[in-house]
Amino acid sequence: MIELIANLEERFREKYTFYRMEIHRNPELSYHEERTASLVADVLKGLGTEVHTGVGGHGVVGILKGKGPGRCVGLRADMDALSIQENTGLPWSSENDGVMHACGHDAHTAVLLGAAHVLSEMTDRFDGTIKFVFQPAEENSPTGGAPFMIKDGVLDNPKVDAMLGLHVWPTLKTGIIGLQTGAVSAASDRLGIVVHGKACHASMPDMGIDAVVVGSAVVMALQTILSRSVGASDRAVLTLGTVKGGDRYNIVADKVTYDGTVRTFDPTVRKTMERLIKRTSEGVAQSLGGMAEVNYSHGYPSAMNDPEVTSVAQRAVVEVLGEKGLLSDLPVHPGGEDFAFFAEKVPSAFAWLGCCPEDVDFEDMPPLHNEKFLPDERALPIGVRFMVAGALEMLKGEER
Template identity: 45%
Template sequence: MEKNMWKEKVITLRRNLHENPELSEQEFETSKLVQKTLEQAGIPFQTGFAKTGVLGIIEGGKPGGTIALRADMDALPITEKTEIDFQSKNAGVMHACGHDAHTAMLLGTALRLNAEKSSLPGRVLLVFQPAEENSPVGGSGPMLEDGVFDEFKPDVIFGQHVWPNLKIGQIGIRDKEMMGASDSFRMIIKGEGGHASMPHEGKDAIVIAAEFISAVQTIISRNTDPLEAAVITVGTISGGYRYNVIADEVKLEGTVRTYKKEIKELVKRRLVQLIEGFEIAYGISIEYVYTNGYEATVNTPEWATFVRSRVVNMLGKDAAPTVNASLGGEDFSRFLNEIPGAFFWLGCAREGVEVQRPLHDAEFYLNEDCLEIGVDLMMDVAVQALRKLEKGGCSDQ
């Protein structure tokens, strides 16, 4: 397939997927499109992983190692507010995190690799993963549990994610932490109600909640090393009945973001101690649930260095700027817990736009010029990784 042909194919696939987004664990039509595209190209595939997951298999013409390339497929429960011609047709559902682009780019990479498979020294696995947004369950863990790599175990795995903070032609890659651990907590502060004019006869759950929200920030500011990344955010608060009634109950929901496991455990422990302290201080009870989410996404240094070298070789030295890690969660971490590899960001900023809309925003819209670069990079990384494995590089890292 000539370059202009597969380029148009990828754009068409991406726009089709964008128009027809599906939520986590509901990617049935998306999965069918992936399967149809692989079938038409003569690429064998397996299904039955995490409900809608697909594993494509490209066998090279020469013996060698096995690499995996991953793309996530699910969308978000967001009502799209862009003005593009191929806006979401599914009310309240939007590809606001670029998973449509990820899936289309991996399909484009598959078509190109398949056309050159006779020269490949090894095997390429194409991992189309559902439910990345469905924390804490996710889709990578269930795919592993369903045996996605039972028959073919990768020596290395790669994943890329569009990134609006980077310009077209820039790739973000770090040797270690890329994304954070994403835990969550839910609390119900149980006070005692009463009349607003007689606060001494009740235990105002709203006042207690307000103080708790302020106090919880001291866990970060006064318990963790300032040089270690950690965030606690209370994202929702609800309670009360009306203006003249003391609230007997307030519900809070929040998230804890960290990189290092020891920092995560410290924050979790102090959060529980703070809850217990408030119970004693105010003579109330607080019900809480702390949920461990995705672990931090930490690259294998050797393979991150490899990807950076491919970026520089393909796009020039300025294409791999120094980037800070993100505390956003990503369940590619579960693949990296099992398999060496690297996760990297693909610049997709829109030119001439002063304020780039972030991921998970109703107005997020990526620059489609990134699609060609993403396919070229995944193609290059796949081929060169197989050649590196053929020479014995990084396979035991």
């Protein structure tokens, strides 16, 4: 079977490479993926699949049925781009000023379209149904596009039994796929803190309450949560990325605002962080005569790979790349990924597709969300073959 998959992938490589270039050349931000969605829908219709558009916004779903009844497997790719000015020098660089596919979603979409081409030629070789889920707005944390597709019924009619997704990964070499059980990404929450004081003349600070001083104490105290209230075997990140306060050099500030993010990998730790951040901020501010307002917004949950589904998907990795191509003990990624919403509803597996060229050192490989990020083109055929093999294995489940 893997030889057939490889032959079909090679046959359609020029097509899905063209799709990738077109999507890269015309990147679209979250909730604006009209052109990308139209391209996807046209390709799927041309393959004879049942196509649904406008799912959860600009989401597109293709339904491909095999030769008989059976399980239903969902394959997901995200489509949106980022607000970055591209600097790759590609002849097919972004033509949309200030917008770029700097996170590889163009590659993800092309890979899944390639998989759709291959699987549409193999319907006589499997029972069941495959859903191709092209998702908008993955970059739009804290909401994301996945919940809206779920609300619109993407996991129903027919009911999805298992789901598979991937992400190009520049810290893995091309030819390696990272795939482990358990947490694969962090819960990504937004944190906003407003510290209130009392304004006065800077020469008479005793007449007011300095929000800058109060806020500084709050910031320092928050970091002790990580060192003293989170267990040594647990992980959490708390970063305040912006601070704004004061109107003039000779006025004691009456308000300082902070915005940041909290990353956790366990639901219990997530609840603990939220509770302690509020308690610490409010308590420290009050002790210094000020007041703190905390706005803690839940974003993407931690994406969890189901053990059984992951085991089946790992089997597909080995079929495509051999044992040496599977990395099953890589560190948990501290970033957010809204595939997690699918994984909360359906047993799922999410893989990291190595895309750093063999002749490029990791320190020289531009990272995700960088103006020069460019995944190795040789990773795309691997992604296509993995998604196809993974879908077929997952349709069989644990049956051998």
